[in-house]
Amino acid sequence: MQPQFVGVTGLPRAGSTLLCQLLAEHPAIACEGHSSPLCNALLATRRSISSDPFFLAQLDVQFDLSYAHLQSALQGFLRGWYAGTDKPLVVDKNRAWLHCVEYLLQIAPEARLLVCLRDLTQVYGSIEAQHQKTICLDFIDQLADFDRLGRADQLFAKDKIIGAPLVSIQALQDLPQAVRDRVFFVRLEDMLERPVQTMASVYRWLGLAEHRFNPERLQLRAHESDSHFHHKYLHRQYAAVQAARSHPVPARVQALIHQACRWYYAWFYPEVLARTGE
Numbered sequence: 001m002q003p004q005f006v007g008v009t010g011l012p013r014a015g016s017t018l019l020c021q022l023l024a025e026h027p028a029i030a031c032e033g034h035s036s037p038l039c040n041a042l043l044a045t046r047r048s049i050s051s052d053p054f055f056l057a058q059l060d061v062q063f064d065l066s067y068a069h070l071q072s073a074l075q076g077f078l079r080g081w082y083a084g085t086d087k088p089l090v091v092d093k094n095r096a097w098l099h100c101v102e103y104l105l106q107i108a109p110e111a112r113l114l115v116c117l118r119d120l121t122q123v124y125g126s127i128e129a130q131h132q133k134t135i136c137l138d139f140i141d142q143l144a145d146f147d148r149l150g151r152a153d154q155l156f157a158k159d160k161i162i163g164a165p166l167v168s169i170q171a172l173q174d175l176p177q178a179v180r181d182r183v184f185f186v187r188l189e190d191m192l193e194r195p196v197q198t199m200a201s202v203y204r205w206l207g208l209a210e211h212r213f214n215p216e217r218l219q220l221r222a223h224e225s226d227s228h229f230h231h232k233y234l235h236r237q238y239a240a241v242q243a244a245r246s247h248p249v250p251a252r253v254q255a256l257i258h259q260a261c262r263w264y265y266a267w268f269y270p271e272v273l274a275r276t277g278e
C-alpha cells in the first residue's frame with residue numbers, strides 16, 4: 001500500500017523544522033525533516049519534457065496516450081522516492097510545494113499540505129537577528145549591503161524568500177475549494193505555546209489516531225545543512241519545545257509590514273491588528 005503524501009511548506013523562520021520534528025513523534029509518520037529535492041525534481045522534469053522534441057512529436061499524433069505516459073511516470077517518480085517506507089504517511093519538506101499544489105494533486109490526489117506561518121514582523125526579525133550574528137557573510141541574493149528597511153523591502157519582494165511564499169498563500173483564495181481543503185495552516189506561536197494541542201489538531205486533520213508526546217523530551221534527528229543559505233536561515237532542533245522569543249523590529253519596518261501585508265494579518269493574526277489598532 002502506498003503511503004499518503006504530506007508536504008510541509010510555508011514561510012521561512014516559521015517552524016517547519018519544529019513541525020517536522022513533532023510530526024516524526026507520531027508512530028504512523030515517516031518524516032526525515034530535511035528539505036527535500038523531490039519537488040524541485042518534479043518541477044525540473046516538467047520544464048524539460050515540455051521542450052523535448054520527441055515527446056512533443058508524440059503529443060502531436062497521440063496526445064492522450066502520451067500525456068498519460070507522462071502523468072504515470074511522474075506518479076511513479078514521486079511514489080518511488082519513498083518506496084522504502086513502512087509507515088502509512090510520509091512527509092516531504094520543501095517550500096515550493098505551496099507554489100505547485102495543483103501540480104502535486106494531479107500526481108498524488110490524496111496529498112495534503114501543512115503550511116507554516118508566523119507573525120511576519122518576527123519572520124523578518126529572526127532573519128535580521130541571524131544576519132547581525134553573521135554579518136561578515138552575505139546572503140545568497142546579496143542583501144547584506146542594504147540598510148535594515150531596504151533589506152526588509154527586498155525580503156518581502158514577490159520573488160524573495162518571504163515574499164514568494166506570501167504570494168502563494170494569498171493565491172490560495174483563487175483555487176477551487178477542493179484544493180484549499182487539502183491545505184492546513186500551522187502557526188509557530190501555537191506550536192510553541194500549545195504544542196500538544198496544536199499537534200493533536202494536525203494529527204486529526206491528517207486522519208491519524210491520537211498520539212500523546214512529551215514536549216519536554218523530543219527525539220533529535222539528523223541536522224539539516226545550513227551552508228546553502230550561507231548560515232542565514234538556521235535549522236536547529238532541540239530536545240524540548242522552546243519558549244517563544246520576541247525579536248525587536250524597527251518601527252518603520254513594522255509599519256511597512258503591517259501595511260503591505262494587512263490581508264495576512266486579517267486572515268491569520270487578527271489579534272495583532274486588534275492590539276495595534278491598525
